[in-house]
Amino acid sequence: MEDIPKEMVCLQKTTASKGYQCMKIQTPFPVNDEVLIKIKKVAICGSDINLYMWNETAKVIAALPFIPGHEATGIVVRKGPDVKNLKVGDRIAVENHFFCGKCFQCKEDRGDICASLNQYGHGKGTIHGGCCEYSVVSEKYCYRLQYGISDVAAVLLEPMGVAHNAIERLEVDGEAVLVIGCGPVGLFAVSCAKALGATKVFAVDVLEERLDLARKMGANETFNSKEGGSQKVKEEIMKITSGVGIGRICEASGAASMLNGCFSYLRKGGRITLVGLPKKPLHVENVLQDILFKSLNLNTVHGRRIFHTWEECEKLIADGKVDPLPVVSHQLPISKFEEAFKALLSGNACKIIMDPQL
Structure with missing residues (x-):
């Protein structure tokens, strides 16, 4: 058995x-159904800016004190x-959406949209997150890795899972897909769309x-929407599709102008x-023509389907269908966490991975 130190860095x-x-701080000891995880990798993302800066959003979604880091992988x-x-020795990744298991949604096997959701790395329900050498997590939030992927790939399953969930809802097999916004989730959406059978994938960003x-x-094919915005994207899409419109759109930018405009070039009957x-x-602007009369299918996602999405994503990586x-x-x-957050705040970073064991 590994010699576990009495104190750990976090x-x-x-x-x-x-x-x-x-x-x-003192290394935690697991009780009840908890496991102690030696954290191998922890990733940070754009949403972590709120917690780092401690802005108004952070005050709503987090509670002091807490150890940050909601994307983590390690070994029990x-x-x-x-x-x-x-069992001891199992490699796991943490499902950061802590579902209650008791509400209506949880009883319907929809822990991803639990009515009483807490989140790992936000200090609600537990102080622990992944930015530490050791972390305690209930086993029900642990996905056991099955296909031998690397620690770096494993820590990316959480953001990749959001993208996979979004793309799976689109039913992309045999369809052309447009991904708006090429942050980490949008980039994973591109790869997942190809892996799930999209004929072509178009991507839009301002960088x-x-x-x-x-x-x-x-x-x-890619389009830069910095000049011309949503109207430029519409012109390109309508040209490519001979005026029919694109059948599948994954909106991953969160930019209001892009989101508001994308309904105008979604194909009738599209998703x-x-x-x-x-x-x-x-x-x-044009609700009748762009929404009601299109008989469209509008989906939203919140995280991953537990644990279906995790296994599907790990398979895609293990089979070489997605390179994360x-x-x-x-x-x-x-x-060097200050350097990591400086890069994140500068906008010059994509996905940042930290190693608590160094």
């Missing part, structure tokens, strides 16, 4: 202020007395470097999934 926010402290090194399905990544992830997080109201590594722009030890 990042923690203890006061309502910007940043984190890198400190040593100790387990509580009530653990039934995991050329993101469009370069989209092509690496499998996009057949759209909203996955980006808009900060402004949805406003569609191009989205990784930085790999750093957790001691």
Whole structure:
């Protein structure tokens, strides 16, 4: 059995202020159905900016004190007395949406939209997140890795799962797909669409470097919407489709103007999934022509289907159908967390992975 130290290094926010402290705290001990996980990799994403800056959004979604990091993977090194399905040595990834298991949605096997959802790395329900050497998590939130993928790939299953869920809802087999927004989730949506049978994938963003990544992830054609916005994208799509419109859209930008405009070039009978997080109201100018008379199918997703999505994503990576590594722009030890968040805040980072063991 691994020699587990009495103290561990972690990042923690203890006061309502910007940043984190890198400190040593007592290594937790698992009780009941908890497992102690030696964290191998933890990833940070755009949503972590709220917590780092401690803005108004953070005050709603998080509670002090907490260890951040909602995307984490590691190995089980100790387990509580009530653990039934995991054993020491199992490699796992954490499902960061902590479902209650008791509400109507949970009883319908929809823990992804639990009515009493808490979140790993946000300090609601537990202080623990993944930015530490060891973390305790209930076994019911652990996905046991099955196909031997790397730790870096495993820590990317969480954001990839959001994209996979969005694309799966679109039913893309045999269809052309447009992905709007090429952040990490949008980039994964490109790859998942190709892997799930899309004939062509078009990608839109305002940054050329993101469009370069989209092509690496499998996009057949890309459009820069910085000049011309949604109207330019509409012109390109209508030209490509001879005026019919695109049949499948994954909106991953969260930009209100792009979201509001994309209904105008969705094909009649088409499908759209909203996955980006808009900060402004949805406003569609021509509701009759662009929504009601199109007989469209509108989907939204919140995280992953537990644990269907995790297994499907791991299979795609293991089978070589999706290569997640191009989205990784930085790999750093957790001691350099300030450098990691500086890169994230600058907009010059895509996916940042930290190693708590360095």
